[in-house]
Amino acid sequence: MFCSDVHGDEQDKRAVNSLLAFCEAYKPHVRVFGGDLWDFRPLRRKACDEEKRESMVHDFTMGVDFLKRYQPQFLLRGNHDERLWDLSKEDRGIISDYAIRAVSDVEKIVQNLHCRMLPYHKRDGVLKLGSLKMIHGFLAGVTAARRTALAYGSVLMGHGHAVDHAIIEGLEPRMGRMAGCLCKLDMDYNRAQIGSLRHAHGFIYGCWNEKTGDYFCQQSQRIGNLWTHDLITL
Numbered sequence: 001m002f003c004s005d006v007h008g009d010e011q012d013k014r015a016v017n018s019l020l021a022f023c024e025a026y027k028p029h030v031r032v033f034g035g036d037l038w039d040f041r042p043l044r045r046k047a048c049d050e051e052k053r054e055s056m057v058h059d060f061t062m063g064v065d066f067l068k069r070y071q072p073q074f075l076l077r078g079n080h081d082e083r084l085w086d087l088s089k090e091d092r093g094i095i096s097d098y099a100i101r102a103v104s105d106v107e108k109i110v111q112n113l114h115c116r117m118l119p120y121h122k123r124d125g126v127l128k129l130g131s132l133k134m135i136h137g138f139l140a141g142v143t144a145a146r147r148t149a150l151a152y153g154s155v156l157m158g159h160g161h162a163v164d165h166a167i168i169e170g171l172e173p174r175m176g177r178m179a180g181c182l183c184k185l186d187m188d189y190n191r192a193q194i195g196s197l198r199h200a201h202g203f204i205y206g207c208w209n210e211k212t213g214d215y216f217c218q219q220s221q222r223i224g225n226l227w228t229h230d231l232i233t234l
Contacts, residue, residue: 001026002134003203004034004158005181006066007080008059015182015201018227020069022220026205031070032127034158034179035078035120035136038063043083060102064109074127075110075117078136078159082120130213132156137178141195149176156217161185161199163221179204180221205229 003019023031041047042054067075077085084106088099110117118125120136127134133152137144137159146166148155153174161181168174180202190196201222208215220229 001028001031001203001205002034002156002179003032003070003182004076004136004179005036005078005161005183006033006038006063007036007181007183007187008038008040008063010039010059010183010187011062011066012182012184012201015222016066016069018201018222019182019203022203022205022227022229023070028205030074030129031072032074032134032156033067033070033072033076034134034156035076036080036158036183037067037075037078038081038084039183040080040083043087064106067109067113067115071113072115074134075115076125076127076134076136077118077120079120085119126152130208130210130215132208132213132215132217142198145176145178147176149174152176154215156204161196163200163202163219164198165219175217177204177217177219179219 001023006016039059040056041051042056044051084099084102087096088103090096118127122138125135131154133155135152135155135157137148137157139147140160144160145164146168148157149166149168156177156179158179158181160178162178163180164178166176180200182201185199203220204217205220206215206217220227
């Protein structure tokens with residue numbers, strides 16, 4: 001299982017519940033969360049004064065609650081998540097002290113879940129399962145899946161909030177898949193961004209061969225009130 005972009009208190013509860021229900025039926029041996037577990041709006045460098053005054057308690061709690069329900073073996077930090085780690089390394093007084101405490105709390109939770117956590121980094125944040133790689137993502141837009149596959153080979157990603165798939169021509173097959181998201185499709189920051197009309201709820205499931213490294217991936221996407229995996233069973 002690969003899913004991404006819950007964004008804490010901005011999560012879409014119906015999408016999250018559908019993912020968890022599917023996990024109950026599919027019973028995956030490996031669960032990966034692809035990043036942006038939290039939104040952390042007040043930590044944006046360009047956050048307005050109103051955003052900076054927001055409490056992050058609900059955002060943090062909702063992200064942790066999802067993590068405990070999903071029970072991933074691997075957690076890739078996203079660019080929103082990394083704001084907390086970046087702040088913990090800065091010298092901003094009591095705000096940095098808060099970030100250090102929160103980072104410690106997260107690391108304890110992840111350890112208790114027996115989960116491996118990777119940073120948001122173009123090299124160190126790459127999870128490899130056989131010949132398939134998984135990252136949070138560093139590109140968005142209509143060419144993101146193709147450009148990422150050109151850089152990383154066969155790869156699953158989040159970050160762009162869209163469902164997308166690109167095949168790279170060549171003797172060795174390569175593909176890039178963007179999984180969609182589990183957060184609200186319309187948020188304050190993207191209300192005037194036409195590109196966000198591409199955003200869709202989705203996740204990826206499949207299988208891989210530990211001996212050969214071969215893999216098979218299938219996209220599930222919400223269309224109306226149904227998901228594509230539901231349509232297949234109907």
